[in-house]
Amino acid sequence: MTGGTRDDDESCIEPVGRCSVFYYGVGHMLNDVTSACWFTYLLVFLTDIGLPPSDAALVMLSGQIADGFTTIFAGELIDRYGSFKLWHGAGSVVVAVSFSSVFGGCLPCKIVGSYSSTIRTISYSLFAAIFNVGWAATQVSHMSMVNCITLNSTSRVVMASCRNAFTMVANLSLYVVAFVVFNVNTKVSIIDVENQYRWIAYASIFIGCCFVGVFHLGTAEPRLKREAHEKGYARISWTYWFSKLLYYQVALVYLLTRLVTNVSQSFLAFYVINDLQMAQSSKALVPAVIYICSFIISILLQEIAWTSQRSKIFYSAGGLLWIISGTGILFLPSSMKAFMYVLSIVIGVANALIMVSAVSMQSFLVGRDVNGCAFVYGSLSFLDKIICGLALSVLESYQSSTPEVRNSRNPNFSLSVSRYGVGLVPAICALVGVFVTLSMKIPAEEPTLRVLREPLLA
Numbered sequence: 001m002t003g004g005t006r007d008d009d010e011s012c013i014e015p016v017g018r019c020s021v022f023y024y025g026v027g028h029m030l031n032d033v034t035s036a037c038w039f040t041y042l043l044v045f046l047t048d049i050g051l052p053p054s055d056a057a058l059v060m061l062s063g064q065i066a067d068g069f070t071t072i073f074a075g076e077l078i079d080r081y082g083s084f085k086l087w088h089g090a091g092s093v094v095v096a097v098s099f100s101s102v103f104g105g106c107l108p109c110k111i112v113g114s115y116s117s118t119i120r121t122i123s124y125s126l127f128a129a130i131f132n133v134g135w136a137a138t139q140v141s142h143m144s145m146v147n148c149i150t151l152n153s154t155s156r157v158v159m160a161s162c163r164n165a166f167t168m169v170a171n172l173s174l175y176v177v178a179f180v181v182f183n184v185n186t187k188v189s190i191i192d193v194e195n196q197y198r199w200i201a202y203a204s205i206f207i208g209c210c211f212v213g214v215f216h217l218g219t220a221e222p223r224l225k226r227e228a229h230e231k232g233y234a235r236i237s238w239t240y241w242f243s244k245l246l247y248y249q250v251a252l253v254y255l256l257t258r259l260v261t262n263v264s265q266s267f268l269a270f271y272v273i274n275d276l277q278m279a280q281s282s283k284a285l286v287p288a289v290i291y292i293c294s295f296i297i298s299i300l301l302q303e304i305a306w307t308s309q310r311s312k313i314f315y316s317a318g319g320l321l322w323i324i325s326g327t328g329i330l331f332l333p334s335s336m337k338a339f340m341y342v343l344s345i346v347i348g349v350a351n352a353l354i355m356v357s358a359v360s361m362q363s364f365l366v367g368r369d370v371n372g373c374a375f376v377y378g379s380l381s382f383l384d385k386i387i388c389g390l391a392l393s394v395l396e397s398y399q400s401s402t403p404e405v406r407n408s409r410n411p412n413f414s415l416s417v418s419r420y421g422v423g424l425v426p427a428i429c430a431l432v433g434v435f436v437t438l439s440m441k442i443p444a445e446e447p448t449l450r451v452l453r454e455p456l457l458a
Helices: 002-012 018-048 053-080 084-102 107-112 117-149 153-184 190-218 223-230 238-242 245-275 282-301 308-331 334-366 370-397 417-439
Strands: none
Touching: 018 053, 018 084, 018 117, 018 153, 018 190, 018 245, 018 282, 053 084, 053 117, 053 370, 084 117, 084 190, 107 117, 117 153, 117 334, 117 370, 153 190, 153 282, 153 334, 238 370, 245 282, 245 308, 245 334, 245 370, 245 417, 282 334, 308 334, 308 417, 334 370, 334 417, 370 417
16 A cells, blocks of 8 residues: 555656646636736727726626636635536636627617616626636636646646746737737727627637637546545645635735736726827737747746746746836836837736746645645635726726826826826736745745656757
């Protein structure tokens, strides 16, 4: 029995193969491409079709709240009963079915025969909540799965980095589609706007579903999860995590990281169009530059043997880059709008560094405690969704519905809400995140830690 246990432990700490890393990495593509569309274009879409900014903020907040509470329940149920792939598949179906309605026409309005602002707000809020319930189930199952695939710390980070790389692929796919749609259909009536975003949503769903199929065909249910249930290991209580200082530190760093990426992404389209007065195609080109750079960095990060100390160093480096970028964005005049592409490169590098590092800290937190890992990811995602939703709601409620109001004092520069959202808020969050990261005391890796035997790019 002792020899068999030792053999099991040895197999669990072996580096994960190249194909397994790839199959896992593509599993979040549907969530990633729809999330990119959600954060980049939802507020723009709703205000373009005539909803007041306060109602648009309410729609996003309803989705974020539904997402947040679902992550808690999904994490607990996965730890108790669930198979990761079952939850992932069910969530993906809900996302695929509901997402087109988030960016489509108002179906309840047609049924009741009224297109009032109240009915439209209720309609879009309902479908936003349904979409985010499916999104949360998929996210928690996919993120927590990595800890039950392997106990090798470096392989866990490599898989998270691969997942982040395909997040960039998903975002780039969205912006390619958006660039084509915005250039083919340049009309500005409400019907034309709805058609533009409906086609973007359909394309996003198709692209994401293709990769979900690849994930389910290539990835088996994690063995560590099955063995934990078969051997009757006790589920780790919530109180175990709440008693660890590292849990709160990792939660705060992850929350701040998501605030940096989500808030900046949500107001980026407003910023480049209204504040910098760039062309409409810049709504796709500027984010595309960011995600190309993030993709390259995410691939390079897969070639590193990760330790807790390196996670802290890379996060701090990314945070400092965001502080520099945020300061530049806050004071960039429209007469120097071309410089936004330079800042986009820096932001892309910074996003990859802080996201991969923040997720790696979650893996170091979980360690070998895999029979409660879904709760960790669910609870951290709960904080992310609720706080991000509130932050976006507050910022959007102060957003002027007409660009002329924001730019009336100075045609080249004004401190608007979108400048705060893309520059000031991410910079402050990055600064706090760096301080928290440097204060962490992550336990040293176990001596069984092994790095990948061959580079993924070979």
